[in-house]
Amino acid sequence: MIEIKFRGRGGQGAVSASEILGRALFLDGKYPQCFSLFGGERRGAPVVGFLRVDEEPILLKCQIYHPDHIIIFDPSLINEDEILQELKPGGMVLVNINEEMDFLQSLRKFKIGFVNASLIAKDTGVGSTLNTVMLGAYIHLTNLVKMDTLVEAVKTMVPSKMEENIQAVKEGYRQVKIFEVEE
């Protein structure tokens, strides 16, 4: 079983990203389970989405405390202590970041992906929603889902700007910088 945490701000598409990825895994014949911490959804406020996936139906009906992967949609939400505390050993981190890579030194014991998602989203014309860029980068980092499957899921779940979003997935995939674990 793989557990994934999506951290972002309302409006960035962190929760919808968990649902699109869940849909892609479902299309792959896996057993995904998606949920978000509800109650306080509004634009700009921190939001958290979760995804579990397994080869068999998931029985757990409880929260995720120690994810295998953490995806951070907003640079202002990067909290190194929190990641160190939560992430499972051997875990992976994907962050939307617009600065140079010597940032996040403390996390280099994890496989880590950096992507300038805000810029790519703007350039591809999707605007301020980062879900498709981040997912493109995520599948490059983790190889959890094939590009074709993700694009198919995007087509069923994204309400508008279809071509732009598919382009965003591909650019996210292409532009993510991946750093293997530093010994």
Next chain:
Amino acid sequence: MKDFLTGNHAVAHAVKLCRTPLIAAYPITPQTAIYEKLSEWEASGVLKGIMMRTESEHSAMASCIAASLTGVRTFTATSSQGIALMHEMLHFAAGCRAPVVMANVNRLLAAPWGFWADQLDSLSQRDTGWIQFYCENGQEALDTVIQSYKIAEQVYLPAMVSLEAFFVSHFMEPVDIPEQEQVDRFLPPLDLPHKFDIDKPGFFVPVVSSELYRKYKHMAQESMDSVKEIAVKVDQEFKEEFGRGYGMIESVALEDAEVALVTAGSITSTARLAIKNLRKQGNKVGLLKVRLFRPFPVEAIQVALKGKKKIAIIDRNLSLGSGGIFCQELRATLIHSPDHPLTYSYIAGIGGTDVTPEVIQKIAMEVMSRTEPVDKPMWVME
């Protein structure tokens, strides 16, 4: 067809598949997604029925009762304060013998305010005369709504399908949506023996004498008792058509269990994993899932727990001044057991607090080492 859905949307699919002509509801978190999905389908023409957007839950239930008495299938969905506001009408639905079906997304009752999972909202309606089911996931909620129509329409009593806020209502999981032809085969159109007819005006809810009231209640009690048998039969028919069945209760690894856990709702699902873990460690712990709460399946539970020495009931609800409500029912059920099992009451998951496999395993191990009875409920405060 398999789809990737929340528990709320699974319920909406069930209502559509049952061709329910009249849905009367008022939105309330965390049930609103059921209402919204049905509204969306009404607007697009996919739903053949009518949505009545009432001004309150009390009116929603009154509308369902009135429509039901004209002989049509009805549905409403609610939660928490909504079901509390409906309370008076819930008695009317059962008293009028209207086979209304309702989904209740279990949410805590204010005050203080919150949106989180807690079964007190529906359990505190236990004496209203409604059939009550508790479901552990979206698939079961969908299937139970379909089954509920078939049961309710045979006994002329309303049925409530409960699914917990968040852990079921908002968890998105693969769900098998039955084909329309299958549901049509399984669930015949509603044909009530007595119904309002514009051409032959009639009258419901007259004032009755004490003796008539008593007779009426006695008949209702007999109908409610018959649900135990009818629900089993309907579940078997369902299994034949759809390949899935649930039973009124379910025993998991109980045969040789030294400790039996008893759960209802989504905690059951997590407990299944806890039982696997405990068994791997060599601990003989089993599980009894209670799916049907009204009528309470007394005889079936007595058989399932026969010979068990220690039983722990986990309740995501609390009757202040007493304790866990499933525990009360279970203790009453086992009162005549010749071997007098020790029953332990655990309050866990109140207000949507998390119940992980570790919490359940800890409860089981604690009960393993207990030898003395404990009357009071024990709170899990992790």
